[in-house]
Amino acid sequence: MTAWLGSRGTGQAGRPTWWAAWAVRSASLPLPSEHRWRYRQEFLAELYGMTTSQQLHHATGVLSRVWTLRVALAEPARLMAKEDAMAKSWRCRVRLHRWQRLRNPEGGWYRECLECGKQDDTGSRGGPNTFGSP
Amino acid sequence: MEQQRTPRMTIPTQLVLRALLADPTQELYGVEIGAAAGLPSGTVHPILARLETVGWLTSRWEEIDPRAEGRPARRYYRLTPDGMELARTALARAYSTSGRPAWLRPLGEEP
Numbered sequence: 251m252t253a254w255l256g257s258r259g260t261g262q263a264g265r266p267t268w269w270a271a272w273a274v275r276s277a278s279l280p281l282p283s284e285h286r287w288r289y290r291q292e293f294l295a296e297l298y299g300m301t302t303s304q305q306l307h308h309a310t311g312v313l314s315r316v317w318t319l320r321v322a323l324a325e326p327a328r329l330m331a332k333e334d335a336m337a338k339s340w341r342c343r344v345r346l347h348r349w350q351r352l353r354n355p356e357g358g359w360y361r362e363c364l365e366c367g368k369q370d371d372t373g374s375r376g377g378p379n380t381f382g383s384p
Numbered sequence: 385m386e387q388q389r390t391p392r393m394t395i396p397t398q399l400v401l402r403a404l405l406a407d408p409t410q411e412l413y414g415v416e417i418g419a420a421a422g423l424p425s426g427t428v429h430p431i432l433a434r435l436e437t438v439g440w441l442t443s444r445w446e447e448i449d450p451r452a453e454g455r456p457a458r459r460y461y462r463l464t465p466d467g468m469e470l471a472r473t474a475l476a477r478a479y480s481t482s483g484r485p486a487w488l489r490p491l492g493e494e495p
Contacts, residue, residue, distance in 0.1 A: 264455075265454075265455075288459070289429070291459075292414065292429075292458070292459040295457060295458045298455035299455070300415075308415070308425040310425070311427070313426070314426055315426030315427060315429070318426075319429050322430040323433050
């Protein structure tokens with residue numbers, strides 16, 4: 251009987267209980283399909299060696315944060331772009347750049363922001379993007 | 385000029401990086417990282433995913449025989465060489481802001 255219960259995963263000998271295994275498998279379902287298998291295996295492997303109460307705590311934590319993980323996996327580019335934008339100074343975000351006037355190899359003038367590096371060649375002859383052009 | 389992408393340096397992210405930098409050569413799996421960082425379950429994996437996306441972390445499956453061990457392979461995480469440098473720099477920048485608490489100071493820094 252004990253062996254049968256153990257094989258069904260009742261938390262004996264550090265094996266995951268059936269409900270903890272079910273919970274972490276369910277937690278992987280909202281994840282992007284290319285990551286689903288990996289995280290299902292990862293969450294399941296982490297349950298081994300835990301006590302029943304630790305499994306409950308772990309499974310609850312994984313379930314409650316699965317949406318955060320989904321966002322982190324599905325939209326890293328959007329998050330990074332947002333971070334880059336927030337890293338700019340407030341002046342650059344409201345387009346009050348601190349322009350510095352520079353000359354390119356062709357003799358034309360252009361300007362570059364000292365803070366964010368934005369370049370502007372409007373109205374100049376031979377801007378920064380015309381290096382090497384005929 | 386391409387700017388190096390940096391993850392959001394939230395306090396949990398700083399704690400995870402600090403835990404990984406405690407011994408950068410050691411590989412840890414998710415629960416171990418959470419325990420070392422003092423973070424609850426579920427908080428660590430989104431942070432690890434972001435750090436892996438920007439290349440600060442690398443991960444691999446544990447090489448074991450699941451039948452012999454009686455459990456499936458775990459996923460182990462480790463800082464990349466670039467990630468170590470960038471993490472130290474990012475943490476130093478984060479700590480340099482005013483009002484940093486003692487438990488968030490860089491490793492080895494005296495109060």
